Amino acid sequence: MEDSQEEPKKQIEDKSTELSKKDKEFREFTLNGSMWKVIWQVAMPLCLYQCLGQVFGVLDTMMASHISSNTVSAVAYLAQINSIISAVGGGLAIGASLKISEAYGQGKYDLLKKRVSTLYAMCGILSVFVLMLIPFAxxxxxxxxxxxxxxxxxxxxxxxxxxxxxxxxxxxxxIAIERARGETKLIMKLNIVVILAKTFLTALFVYVLHGNIVTMSLATIISQSLLMIVAVVRMKREHNAFGFSIKYVSFKKHLTWPMIVQSIPLIVERSLFSAGKLMVNSMSTLYGVLTVGALGVSNNLGGFAAAPQNGLQEGAASVISQNIGAGRYDRAMDAFKKVMVYNVAAGAIAYAIAMGFLPQISSMFAKNNPEFQQLIAEIFTYEAMGFIPLGINSSVMALLYGLGKTKISLIISMSRVFIFRVPVLWFLQQYTSLGSESVGIVMMVSNVSVAFVAILAAVIVIKKDKKRFKMMKAAI
Structure with a gap:
């Protein structure tokens, strides 16, 4: 009698770790479909979202400038501090989601459910620590x-x-969990709503209600809360492996440690990269305020080329991780090759557009200041030379993330700033008379050099992992 009562309970628990029909179909598509189509379907919505985010980010800065120059300075300066703190949450989400993709590919849905639920719980704990900083702002x-x-x-x-x-x-x-399950179109649609809401509210507060820097922050919180409402509803509504359940939260080392280990290099990478950019901006003041401004404009313009490459990187990393989890090493390498083609093509197109319309692009930000326009064009010409190399670097990063080699990705990213950027700029300032041109040269050197480091890392990792997977396959 006791057995007959226990069995239905077990079945109910098992149902909470099942996949929906859509999730099963996506897993099959990722593991067996045309890789060209897989990368395109997963990454293209992310690329579009990244590009739109870049556009509206520029609009946001323009609206901040309407309040006062101090507002622009405050937003820009505090953004660096915010990015260092938020790197913890962002790095954790990306690193842990790759382990979720791996469990998805392995077909271990109980483990998948535990990782999803525990990641949400870890996010909650992290949020408490951030809220504790408010009184000490x-x-x-x-x-x-x-x-x-x-x-x-x-x-x-x-x-x-x-x-x-x-x-x-x-x-x-x-977003990281939805990306792991292939819901990139949903991510794109929801984020477009958030971006439009934030832009509308910021414009309302700044131009109509004549608000200040505080109302700009309120616009951000309100718009982001719209997405959070959807997140809370969906994570509670889905009674499957991708839903949240307090019963599956576990802080045992064997469950949390792999997610933390994979995330720490990403957290450090994002934090130090922001700190490194701050150092370069500070060093650039040697050439005057106009040069610092021109570098900022150049970086923003470079962001339009990096945006689709970042989308491809995020999407491909998830696909690679899932195939690795399923033991499809050759297919994971095929995903790397395909995303490399897409990224190099994106870089080449961006470079052609940038050089073809350089006078028009630089004049948009110069406000009838010929000297400032020339500085922008000069620096951006050098920075644009790195569009294709950065596409190569982005593809290698997708591979390393997908393989769980985040420590190597950290080394590559840090070399870009702390070997090929800061020291090179210091050398040019100390031993040459190039002037503001040095800033552009440094951007080119760092972006091109990091591609060579990434290629070397990829060759070493692929050679080592190929041998390891062959041995595992032979053992089976």
């Missing part, structure tokens, strides 16, 4: 050596940003 800003006038301008803004960061943590985890 002024101290945090002072520790980050924020100018006194910007602390006065932006302390309330920073407190709100910390609260908004908690919302973003939930959204990052949700």
């Amino acid at each position: 002024n101290q945090v800003l002072a520790f980050a050596k924020t100018p006194v006038e910007l602390i006065a301008e932006g302390s309330t803004y920073f407190r709100l940003q910390l609260f908004g960061m908690v919302v973003s943590f939930v959204n990052n985890v949700f």
Whole structure:
């Protein structure tokens, strides 16, 4: 009698780790479909979202400038501090989601459910620590050596940003999980809604209600909350392996440690990369304020080329991880080859557009200042030379993420800033008389050089892993 009562309960528990029909179909498609189509279907919505995000990011900066120059400075400066803190949540979401993709490919749906549920729980704990910083916002800003006038301008803004960061943590985890299951079209649609809502609210607060930096932060929180509502509803509504269940939360080392180990290099990578960019901007002040501004414009323009490559990187990493989980090493390598073609093509197209319309592009940001326009064109010409090499680097990063080699990806990213950028700029400043042109040269050197480092890393990793997978296959 006891056995007959226990059996139905077991069946109910098993149902919570099943896949929906759509998830089963996507898994089959990822493991057996045309790889050209798989990469395209998974990555293209992410590429479009990244590009739109770049466009509206520029619009956001333009609206901030309508308030005051101090507002632009405060937003720009505090953005670097925010990015360092938010790197923790972003890195955790990406690193852990790759282990989720791996379990998905392995067909271990109980493990998948535990990783999804535990990741949400870890996000909750991290959010508590961030919220604890709110009462100490002024101290945090002072520790980050924020100018006194910007602390006065932006302390309330920073407190709100910390609260908004908690919302973003939930959204990052949700997006990472949806990406693992191939729901990139949903991610794109939801994020477009968020971007449009934020742009509309910012415009309303700035131009109509004549708001300030605080209302800009409120616009961000409100728009991001729309996505968080969807995230909470979907994670509770889905009674399958990708849904959240408190029963499956576990902080045992064998479950959490692989996710943490994979995430730590990504967290460090994002934080130090932001810190490195801050160092370069600071060093560029030697050539005057116009050069710093021109470098910022050039970086923003370069972001339009990097956006589709980042989308391809994120999508391909998930596909590679899933195929590795299923033991399809050759297919994972095929995904790497295909994303390499896509990324190089994206870089070549971006370079052709940039050089074909350089006068028009540079004049858009110069405001009838010929000297500033010339500086933008000069620096951006050098930076654009790295579009194709960065496509190669992005493809290698997708491979390393997918294979779980995040420590190697960290080394590559750090070399880009702390070997090929900061020291090179220091050398040019100390031993040449190139002037502001040095800033553009440094961008070219770092972006091209990192591609060679990435290729070397890929050759070593592929050779080593190919041998390991052959031995595993022979053992089976």
